[in-house]
Amino acid sequence: MEIEVSGRNMFFLECFSSPTRVKIIELLGERPMNIKGLSEALDIKSPIVTRHIHMLEEAGIVRSESVAGKRGMQKLCYLQLTHATLLFKGAPPKEEGSRYFVSLPVGTYSGFEIRPTCGLASADRMIGMCDDPRYFADPEHVHARVIWFGSGYVEYRIPNYMVSNERPDSLDISLEICSETPCTVDHLPSDIVFSVNGTEVGTWTYPGGFGGARGIYTPSWWHKNIRHGLMKTIRVTPQGSFIDGVKVSDVTIEGLSLSYDKEILFRIASSASAKNQGGVTLFGKGFGNYDQDIEVTLRCV
Incomplete structure (x- = not known):
């Protein structure tokens, strides 16, 4: 806005x-x-x-x-x-351009490398067995509404609908996210890294201590202690990269090498060697406090 x-x-x-x-x-x-x-x-x-x-x-x-x-x-x-x-008055008018929006279900990742504890669930049931990374390759993973892993990454292929004469101006990605913890322990802090096209744009530390109360949209059958996360928005602009409006790196939109003929790779990672190693939980539609999937907006001029 x-x-x-x-x-x-x-x-x-x-x-x-x-x-x-x-x-x-x-x-x-x-x-x-x-x-x-x-x-x-x-x-x-x-x-x-x-x-x-x-x-x-x-x-x-x-x-x-x-x-x-x-x-x-x-x-x-x-x-x-x-x-x-x-x-502010006197600022040069912003060029009018195009805006492309896509919503990615959390289960539609294209690549992963994860370590337990981990798991997936659809709107009404678990997908496979908990703590077995092999089920992340199960074809049913595309139906997942919530996924979690102790360390590693998941990567998404974002469709790119730019045309050849457009130049990317900003990229916004919003999602509900928190750390990963087993059912019987408190929510832990976690250093979560966001990357676009192989370039790390910023790290956000989930503070821990949230998620005990049942999420607004979390189904009644869900038994895990993690029930909702926090809504985060990653934004990359010509001025740098921001998470919820706070600058986290100097990586600019130009530094992402976005091209009209190439999809955009978005990776969410948690390293086993991070200072705060709490893993990742991603909430999509039907889980958590925000009834949305991973929402992406690409603005072009």
Whole structure:
């Protein structure tokens, strides 16, 4: 999203003038929360939280939906906007271009090299046996909605729909992810590395300590301790690579060697020798707190 810094966009800009609203954005960036949970975390009354949420909804930053709770329906709030670019007056106009979007189910990886603990599951059952990497080659893997591994990598082939006279301007990849842990232990921190076309664009350390509560979309039959992750957005631009708006490397879109006649390779890895060796869990549609697969947007000029 691009927002011009002008009077007609004051409603959006004013959302960030309140420390309370900024804190709400931070909390929802970790996981969806209801009004009561936000009220307790912020130590302010629920009606005040509701007013802040309403303003963030109107600006398109937050969305809410009514879901069944322990005592009737509750309002669950989600962070909807992952990034925004402020356009100041006097800045050169951005070239208009094309935008290509694709959604990749987490089970449609094209390559892998993993070590246990590991496994896959579809919407209604396990695929093969836990902790046996051979099942990652089972043809049924394309139906997986959640996958996990202790160390190694999975790699996806992203379709590239550029045409020959276009130049890539930015690449966005969003996904729900966390570390991998067996059913009986706490969630561990994990250093997770993201690479595009063989170039490492950045490392994100999952902080640990999340995922014990059942994910909003996680099916009732699911027995593992890992039930949801955190939504992360990797973005590569002419200025560098970012994760959730924080710069993580100087790798630019030009450095990825994207070409209209070649697919894009996206790898997610966790090294057995990493400082925080917690593995990887990927959540797709029907699992976790975000009902989406791996979503990719390529912008071209």
